[in-house]
Amino acid sequence: MAKEKTNLLQGTLVMLILRTLTSGPLHGYEIAQRIQQSSDDVLRVEEGSLYPALYRMEGQGWIEAEWGASENNRRAKYYSLTRAGRKQLAVETSNWERLREAIARVLQTA
């Protein structure tokens, strides 16, 4: 079940992971790489800290993990988005938009 009330800052980071996984299953290293590359190297995840977040998100049922063979034929853990994860992505995106609009309004009026 998608959470309605979330911490916005943390939610933004979770949103990036969820959004990155919409392109298909990825292992942790690829997720960190994709976030960095997609943001034109503006955003950078401290790579180790990604894993507790992935485990937590897996526990929430937003993503699921599966062991598979990587491109260099090593065993790797791939994460993919669940239906609950897609719902959560919609919630997080909506929260992000509200935050962005609110901040823009404050900056325009201040």
Place this chain on the structure above:
Amino acid sequence: MSGMKSMPRGREDAEREIEEELRFHIEMRTRASLAAGMTAEEAKADALGRFGDYESVREACRKISRERLEQQVHLRAIRGFIWVMLGCGLTLRLTGGIETVREVGDLMSWIAVLWRLLLYLRAIRPADRHAGTGEQIALTLSAPSGNETTGAGQSRTPVPAHDQNGRTPVERLLADDERTSQ
């Protein structure tokens, strides 16, 4: 990708998987740095620097994994209780001598079915003692100009995360995705 669901059977199994996953990440980063022209020592140091505190990451993953295993045990207990309740309810319904006993059986059966349905819809689940206290994910903004450095200790300065069109990284992600899907 050939798949095998990640369902650790116990604590030791889970800890082995965590270790394997984290080491895989560091190995991938080391390979990338080697391919970029670093020496083996530089590549390893760079990979560890980018990864952060390995021990604390591993401990955080272990803690979450232990909590999940406990949750699974609780979930199995709830499922077992539902089946027992349904069994008792149906037995009372079918063998009860008086109307009141049959009504109690009906009630128990309906409660068990409703409970199972809520469990299926994930409307109820075992308590997550640490829900909402998720670990911080360190996400930084790097400098926009070409003064990029690599490895631990690199300089990271807060800059506006907008491109020349005023789009945020998330908006660019969405726009890129729309372009690729067309």
